[in-house]
Amino acid sequence: MSRRVVLVDDHGLFLAGVRAELGEAVEVVGEAGTVARAIPLIKELDPEVVLLDVHLPDGSGEAIIDAVASERPDVRFLALSVSDAAEDVIAVIRAGARGYVTKTISGEELAAAIERVASGDAVFSPRLAGFVLDAYRSEQAGSELDELTPREREVLQLIARGYLYKEIAARLDISVKTVESHVSSVLRKLQLSTRHELTRWATQHRLV
């Protein structure tokens, strides 16, 4: 049972590469290179997962999530980018993406990430975990953001250190399901915290 996936990226070479690397693992049902083409395509195809570039020629990945999410609540988004800027990454996560991976990810890992997102879990790359920890680290922001529990913090730190979910589970002596639920809970807190606080965080870090 391979997942139905739509790829949204404006780099043709990269799209071809991803397609080849994913191979039989998923079923790529459509591709789009712009926000304008992606929105109707996703609505029409109703895929399980959309693999989304953060930056597109006519807008951002956020715009696609905003436009599609209300009509197709079951479509899940996984952000895929070369961007190093924390503001871009946090923005697309807050818009509703279930995860963020960098473009240097291997085909195998990408397929696993797609599967994980499709089944409702969150996918945090080490870098994203670092960004999130950074957002919760600063004290002023921490006082207003929904605090992370010590366990959630621990899980995020291990992700940042490069641990896979099953390695985290083994190290903390909990089940992989529990790790997944901690990560999902962090994602939820991130998406529910108000815009203002994160804006301030971004301002403090001279990101905006």
Add this chain to the structure above:
Amino acid sequence: MSHIAEAKRLERSSGDRMVAGVAGGLARYFDVHPAFFRVGFVVLALLGGSGILIYAAAALVMPAEGQEDSFATRTLRQRRDRPWPLIGLGLLAVAGAVVVSNMSFWPHGDVWVVLALAGGAILLVTRHGLPEPRTEDEAAEAVTLARRDSHRIRGFFKWLGIAVGSVVALVLVTAAIAAAVFHVHVGNGIGDRDYSAATTTQLDSSYELGIGTLRLDLSGLELPAGTTRAVRARVDVGDLQIEVPPGVALQVVARARAGDVRVLGDESNGWEVERRLSETGDRTLVLDASVGGARFASSAPCDDPPMALPAFAASSSDRALAGVCGGIAEALGVDVTLVRLVFALLALAGGAGIVLYLALWLYADEHTWPAAIGLVISGSLLLHALGLSDRAVAGIALVAAGLALAWRRGAGLRPDAPLSFGGYALVGVGAVILLAAGGDAPAPLLAPGAVAGGLLLIAGPWLWRLALERDAERAARIRSDERADVAARIHDSVLQTLALIQRHADEPKRVASLARRQERELRGWLYAERPLGDDGSSIVAALSSAAADVEDVFGVRIELASAGDAPTDGAVVLAAREAMTNAAKFAEVEEIDVYAEVSEAEIAVFVRDRGVGFDRASVPPDRRGLSESVEGRLERAGGSATIVSTPGAGTEVELRIPRRAS
């Protein structure tokens, strides 16, 4: 993303503030010393207290530093769904401003009562007719956002209704003002009237016309000897022409409130003109003629293309009410808060800003003529608030209307373009009224002021365009400089690397390492807040630099994640570098994960690989890398190093060092 040209924001300064940071914020926006604004506010405050009022308005309209919305915007935005209470408040505000500025310009001087009643009624009805406003918590905001689309549709019809209402109101107000100034009795009729009388029975004793041209042809009138007939003729606004019969003694009283009077070739003009003529004879015709106001020149068809009116559309994205301020800000390329500030200040001037806002909104909606009327009204209110008399304001309004007409009919806004006749006539009439009003102007500087204002009006658009062109040129120059900079960088780095890659196409490891180094360099340039591979002034920068070196030497990939940053610490960076080198050399992996976490208390760096691992006991004692370079170094610096390795499952080196008290 790189922010090449970040727009300046007008906001209340939090760092440079004495009261609310208004002067500091203005100074930063205009790049002027804040003392300039502070002294200005104080001087205005001393001169009748207006400085305090203006400062308060500015503090309401300007957002605090770092905040999205000002207090006023936030309040208005939250009420956007139901604009009626606000419009009611707006009318009350105009009424208040009218009372405060003690204006008599509005018809009958009592209009504020009507406005106050209307505003109060709207408030009352909306308060009773609608549910209580929602609470302002975040959840409600989310719901509001979700329902925004349906509100937009409803909002459109609501605004449409308001627009129609506003047009009607503006037309009524304009008519009322004209009526008040010239005493127009519209009931007397509008249009052209021709009368002639040949016999005394055909001659009425009175002829009247509200607006238009009244021609009375009495040239064929047979007047019996020894008779005296009196005729009264009156036009409120327009021309009155009377042809008199030959051989008849005339007794004439001719008056004009404004304009010219010609009696048998003698001409006078100006304001409140009166000519009398008294002849005696056995047949006498007594004429009592009065004209209220100047002629509104009928606009002759014109071959010139109409002037292209400056285009701006109400902004749909940046708006608190109808988006007029946002639209203007976009068109002029200034911060929206500045525009809001100007409107708020103008609103203090007898409500001129409110009328102006409505007018511009109508203009954006392509209701050109109501908008023009609104503009004239708001300008009049402003001038009146500045202390000009009714007549002077009426004169200036006519001059402005004339100029507008002239520009519209003329070939664009060039100062040397010919003025059209209609506009010219209006300017002339307005100037006459203005000069006639000079006597009762409160300030002696009216005449030079009028001249300067007139010059500005005529040359202003041209100067404006000139300034815009200069700005555009400068922007183009900056853009081309930037392009040259980008081209140079791409040539120095990317093109060189691509050439190298082609030469080493058969060495995959070398190609990968070249590509990786190029990627790092580009990233460092694009996302300049985290300069990679630089001198290592911070922990994260130094770790990036170390990771880059290891990547280049060993052809591995190092993923660096971080939370927080601090000034660099030599020991921990050198130890981390050694750990990365070890992993690259011995672990037989392609990827290494490095995570740095800087907290208040300590710096922690984790270097992890998923490689072959090793057994500590079997490491030969002469291999000092781990024990000396990593563990020993950290311990000497007061920190600790933990190495966890499992054969076949990889290695993790954990480095911790307390933050030095600085």
